[in-house]
Amino acid sequence: MQVEKFRYDNRIPKLFLIATIFWGAVGMLAGLLIAFQLAFPALNFDLPFTTFGRVRPVHTNAVIFAFVGNGIFTAVYYSLPRLLKTPMWSNTLSKIHFWGWQLIIAVGATTLLLGYTTAKEYAELEWPLDIAITVIWVVFGINMFGTIFTRRERHLYVAIWFYIASWVTVAMLHIVNSFELPVSLLKSYSWYAGVQDALVQWWYGHNAVAFFLTTPYLGLMYYFLPKAAERPIYSYRLSIVHFWSLIFIYIWAGPHHLLYTALPEWAQSLGTAFSVMLLLPSWGGMLNGLFTLRGAWDKVREDPVLKFFVVAVTCYGMSTFEGPMLSLKNVNAISHYSDWTVAHVHIGALGWNGFLTFGMAYWLVPRLFSTNLYSKKMAAQHFWLGTLGIVLYAIPMYWAAFRSYFMMSAFTPEGQLQYQFIDVVQSMIPFYILRAIGGSIYLLGVLLMVYNLVKTAKQGSFLKFEEAEAPRLEKAYKPQPGTFWHAVIERKPTLLLVLSLIVVGLGGIFELIPTFLVKSNVPTIASVKPYTPLELQGRDIYIREGCYNCHSQMIRPFRYEVTRYGEYSKAGEFVYDHPFQWGSKRTGPDLARIGGKYPDSWHFNHMLDPESMAPGSVMPKYPWLFENKLDISTTNSKIHAMRKLGVPYPIGYEKEANEELKKQATDITNNLAKDKIKISSDKEIIALIAYLQRLGKDIKGEEKESLASK
Amino acid sequence: MMVIILLLIISICISGGFLIAFLWSVKDGQYDDNYAAANRILFDQTKNKD
Numbered sequence: 001m002q003v004e005k006f007r008y009d010n011r012i013p014k015l016f017l018i019a020t021i022f023w024g025a026v027g028m029l030a031g032l033l034i035a036f037q038l039a040f041p042a043l044n045f046d047l048p049f050t051t052f053g054r055v056r057p058v059h060t061n062a063v064i065f066a067f068v069g070n071g072i073f074t075a076v077y078y079s080l081p082r083l084l085k086t087p088m089w090s091n092t093l094s095k096i097h098f099w100g101w102q103l104i105i106a107v108g109a110t111t112l113l114l115g116y117t118t119a120k121e122y123a124e125l126e127w128p129l130d131i132a133i134t135v136i137w138v139v140f141g142i143n144m145f146g147t148i149f150t151r152r153e154r155h156l157y158v159a160i161w162f163y164i165a166s167w168v169t170v171a172m173l174h175i176v177n178s179f180e181l182p183v184s185l186l187k188s189y190s191w192y193a194g195v196q197d198a199l200v201q202w203w204y205g206h207n208a209v210a211f212f213l214t215t216p217y218l219g220l221m222y223y224f225l226p227k228a229a230e231r232p233i234y235s236y237r238l239s240i241v242h243f244w245s246l247i248f249i250y251i252w253a254g255p256h257h258l259l260y261t262a263l264p265e266w267a268q269s270l271g272t273a274f275s276v277m278l279l280l281p282s283w284g285g286m287l288n289g290l291f292t293l294r295g296a297w298d299k300v301r302e303d304p305v306l307k308f309f310v311v312a313v314t315c316y317g318m319s320t321f322e323g324p325m326l327s328l329k330n331v332n333a334i335s336h337y338s339d340w341t342v343a344h345v346h347i348g349a350l351g352w353n354g355f356l357t358f359g360m361a362y363w364l365v366p367r368l369f370s371t372n373l374y375s376k377k378m379a380a381q382h383f384w385l386g387t388l389g390i391v392l393y394a395i396p397m398y399w400a401a402f403r404s405y406f407m408m409s410a411f412t413p414e415g416q417l418q419y420q421f422i423d424v425v426q427s428m429i430p431f432y433i434l435r436a437i438g439g440s441i442y443l444l445g446v447l448l449m450v451y452n453l454v455k456t457a458k459q460g461s462f463l464k465f466e467e468a469e470a471p472r473l474e475k476a477y478k479p480q481p482g483t484f485w486h487a488v489i490e491r492k493p494t495l496l497l498v499l500s501l502i503v504v505g506l507g508g509i510f511e512l513i514p515t516f517l518v519k520s521n522v523p524t525i526a527s528v529k530p531y532t533p534l535e536l537q538g539r540d541i542y543i544r545e546g547c548y549n550c551h552s553q554m555i556r557p558f559r560y561e562v563t564r565y566g567e568y569s570k571a572g573e574f575v576y577d578h579p580f581q582w583g584s585k586r587t588g589p590d591l592a593r594i595g596g597k598y599p600d601s602w603h604f605n606h607m608l609d610p611e612s613m614a615p616g617s618v619m620p621k622y623p624w625l626f627e628n629k630l631d632i633s634t635t636n637s638k639i640h641a642m643r644k645l646g647v648p649y650p651i652g653y654e655k656e657a658n659e660e661l662k663k664q665a666t667d668i669t670n671n672l673a674k675d676k677i678k679i680s681s682d683k684e685i686i687a688l689i690a691y692l693q694r695l696g697k698d699i700k701g702e703e704k705e706s707l708a709s710k
Numbered sequence: 711m712m713v714i715i716l717l718l719i720i721s722i723c724i725s726g727g728f729l730i731a732f733l734w735s736v737k738d739g740q741y742d743d744n745y746a747a748a749n750r751i752l753f754d755q756t757k758n759k760d
Binding site for chain 2: 008082083153155157158223226227230231232233235236237241244248466467468490503506509510513514517518
């Protein structure tokens with residue numbers, strides 16, 4: 001038994017921690033801006049890159065991938081070497097990982113603000129960045145597994161299982177959901193269309209929550225909570241059960257984002273069933289965390305780190321109780337498209353991810369700088385500000401959600417809708433203001449933390465390396481007689497990786513394969529035709545401006561929705577939609593049947609100044625669409641790409657596409673001229689009007705035909 | 711429809727397998743020593759003082 005000397009390198013965890021807090025503040029600032037924009041549309045500043053539709057993806061991506069992402073890497077790069085008694089495998093890879101990830105974040109935020117987006121929620125980054133993410137993720141994986149293979153501790157602690165499963169699942173999700181056909185350097189079309197695209201997107205979207213925001217953070221919890229409480233995790237046995245059941249069940253839950261949509265019924269039911277089951281493993285994890293503190297509650301009173309952890313784990317419990325409830329179809333009928341979803345995700349993000357990160361930071365910084373925390377009192381103040389912020393954020397959103405549901409679904413005794421959509425928008429504004437105040441208070445707490453941690457670092461001295469020693473692992477390991485098979489898995493990282501992949505792969509395979517194979521899942525509708533070139537260009541402007549952030553294109557089969565918007569949406573209507581644009585939140589009305597509802601001039605005036613057509617609207621103005629010339633040099637490659645994806649444009653259509661485009665644009669311009677609006681036909685707004693006027697038209701034609709044939 | 715039934719049968723078999731393995735492992739007393747693993751992480755072998 002030869003003892004070897006080695007050192008833990010604290011430089012990378014320190015860098016990741018700084019990045020976590022920096023991007024956290026940036027992401028929350030973006031969130032604050034969009035929160036206030038919903039109440040005060042003037043804050044969109046009439047500029048393309050400060051407008052809600054572009055800033056909201058920056059907020060979501062920054063919080064998920066920059067704040068929580070760097071938080072994950074902080075936890076892994078600090079805890080993995082200590083759990084395995086070996087330094088990280090390669091310092092070069094660590095550095096590539098760190099700087100590569102920050103570069104992706106910076107470039108990603110810039111491209112989003114410039115309007116380059118795939119329009120798939122939380123996967124908005126365009127194809128070159130998708131490739132870059134994959135490369136950096138692989139670098140991280142190699143570094144992690146290199147560390148695991150050169151370890152001096154045979155047993156893999158439960159936190160590491162969560163890291164491994166998270167890594168492999170995120171890789172799978174990201175690659176499958178990022179199948180896209182590049183059209184140009186920063187533009188691509190999703191490989192999938194309509195219903196399939198929606199299913200793949202939410203299979204990804206929900207599991208981004210599962211395997212990016214949850215499982216790696218559970219790993220973090222399993223390491224930092226026992227360390228901070230100075231006592232072992234409540235039940236190691238429960239952690240094993242928790243792990244396998246959680247990763248197995250989570251994958252299936254995606255379709256609960258598509259209840260009552262055009263997604264086939266069987267997939268919706270499957271999603272609901274598994275979402276309800278998800279309650280058990282999630283609560284197993286929560287209880288395991290909370291029970292760890294049994295007998296240590298006196299410490300919680302003293303120690304701000306534990307305070308943050310307790311509320312984080314409690315918020316995790318609340319979110320994971322609420323999630324299954326929201327997956328019940330009758331509850332989802334109320335919550336879908338409403339602010340309830342927003343409240344739900346923020347209990348998770350602000351409470352679980354945020355507080356766990358802050359707890360980790362308060363625990364880590366004094367240790368990295370071998371000193372004590374500058375001010376415990378200030379940390380406690382941060383804790384209360386944060387908690388108050390969460391409460392002030394969530395309650396108005398819940399209230400708003402129910403209020404909007406009751407208003408939307410109210411009918412007069414004569415059978416008319418009682419409220420216009422604009423009435424609902426107006427009554428939401430006070431809640432939006434309260435929510436933004438809640439968010440501001442939360443951010444104030446974060447700034448307090450930054451001050452506290454900087455002061456802490458200043459009074460200490462950075463501990464670059466920590467010396468350690470441990471015997472090397474014997475090559476030929478003979479398990480003691482009487483050890484059992486799960487204990488074997490706990491010693492074999494590759495087996496753990498493969499088994500995790502099988503377990504998470506199952507749910508994905510069983511949902512996706514039938515949706516792609518079974519023709520009857522997407523009934524064809526004869527009258528549904530591909531978009532004209534001008535409409536296709538207009539659709540890309542719709543995508544660029546992020547309209548899907550506030551407008552859905554999916555009417556659910558409820559009386560109040562059909563009365564308000566028109567015939568409910570059918571699966572066959574979306575077969576040429578790469579990507580789909582169903583949306584998941586209705587800040588504005590649904591647009592699935594907007595075509596033909598208003599004259600061209602209405603759309604023209606509305607995009608120039610929404611308030612002129614809809615007094616009280618909170619929609620931003622889009623003046624640049626009236627100045628920018630439509631780039632028709634891209635038409636050719638767009639038509640070509642669409643044909644490759646299976647949209648039936650005739651061979652050689654590219655040659656005449658721009659002719660047709662100009663013809664349609666001239667028609668619209670003439671139409672506008674009748675209403676005394678002068679504009680040249682080569683502006684972007686013309687294409688957008690063409691697209692909006694096309695929405696839902698195809699199926700309206702079919703209804704008329706079927707009536708005529710009777 | 712065929713594919714769904716086929717997948718259903720396979721999935722029930724696999725999850726049944728997981729369930730049997732799990733129940734067997736519990737019965738077998740495989741989770742009896744949870745002490746070492748859970749406690750090991752609390753002791754860092756570093757020379758630096760905390």
